[in-house]
Amino acid sequence: xxxxxxxxxxxxxxxxxxxxxxxxxxxxxxxxxxxxxxxxxxxxxxxxxxxxxxxxxxxxxxxxxxxxxxxxxxxxxxxxxxxxxxxxxxxxxxxxxxxxxxxxxxxxxxxxxxxxxxxxxxxxxxxxxxxxxxxxxxxxxxxxxxxxxxxxxxxxxxxxxxxxxxxxxxxxxxxxxxxxxxxxxxxxxxxxxxxxxxxxxxxxxxxxxxxxxxxxxxxxxxxxxxxxxxxxxxxxxxxxxxxxxxxxxxxxxxxxxxxxxxxxxxxxxxxxxxx
Ligand SMILES: [Zn+2]
Numbered sequence: 001x002x003x004x005x006x007x008x009x010x011x012x013x014x015x016x017x018x019x020x021x022x023x024x025x026x027x028x029x030x031x032x033x034x035x036x037x038x039x040x041x042x043x044x045x046x047x048x049x050x051x052x053x054x055x056x057x058x059x060x061x062x063x064x065x066x067x068x069x070x071x072x073x074x075x076x077x078x079x080x081x082x083x084x085x086x087x088x089x090x091x092x093x094x095x096x097x098x099x100x101x102x103x104x105x106x107x108x109x110x111x112x113x114x115x116x117x118x119x120x121x122x123x124x125x126x127x128x129x130x131x132x133x134x135x136x137x138x139x140x141x142x143x144x145x146x147x148x149x150x151x152x153x154x155x156x157x158x159x160x161x162x163x164x165x166x167x168x169x170x171x172x173x174x175x176x177x178x179x180x181x182x183x184x185x186x187x188x189x190x191x192x193x194x195x196x197x198x199x200x201x202x203x204x205x206x207x208x209x210x211x212x213x214x215x216x217x218x219x220x221x222x223x224x225x226x227x228x229x230x231x232x233x234x235x236x237x238x239x240x241x242x243x244x245x246x247x248x249x250x251x252x253x254x255x256x257x258x259x260x261x262x263x264x265x266x267x268x269x270x271x272x273x274x275x
Pocket of ligand 1: 132197
């Protein structure tokens, strides 16, 4: 109980220091975050190391090259100079998933490639995941969860600059960051956060030179993959819905204008990965 009181006091003190209303990119929604971005970047970096430990990472070859290229273009569109961008392709053909941690730490599993189908498809999912980070969805949700003892303890561990995180705290933190599905705790972002990431992701992909209409098709392909092999992890945290695609169609003309100014000369819709 003492820990809880102390943590709450710490959080409130931090809150008082950084009371800031940040604006979400493109949608301009005002959000209130209790957690400083520098702290979130630290959480992202140490969590990334933990998540990649024991995974087989593909560092060479065409798929890794494409991931690096798309990552470079999307991160340039996201324009976050304080981010230390990293892109990893995890070799796991059964895992249909991708995620991004605060501070620009991104991972794609080889299992998601058939649903992406082409470079533009990858650019949308990359844009969507990056958007969760740049729109601070993780810290917004952690702010909402601060009443949970686990969250407080977990956060305190990080604030004490301790990089070893107890498994139970780790699950809470990962859940808050939206990568829960990969550690067995499914805690999806809210529908509002998902729609927001769709919109920002479309804008990033268009800015990076990829045709934004492909973003709507990715969801259909994700569902096809689901039909073949059960519900992929990505769909369990990112349920496809007509409302979502409708929202994307609404933003399409604005994204298209951006694309027309930046379109890449090569064919980014060429089929690279087969279902
Ligand atoms: Zn998402």
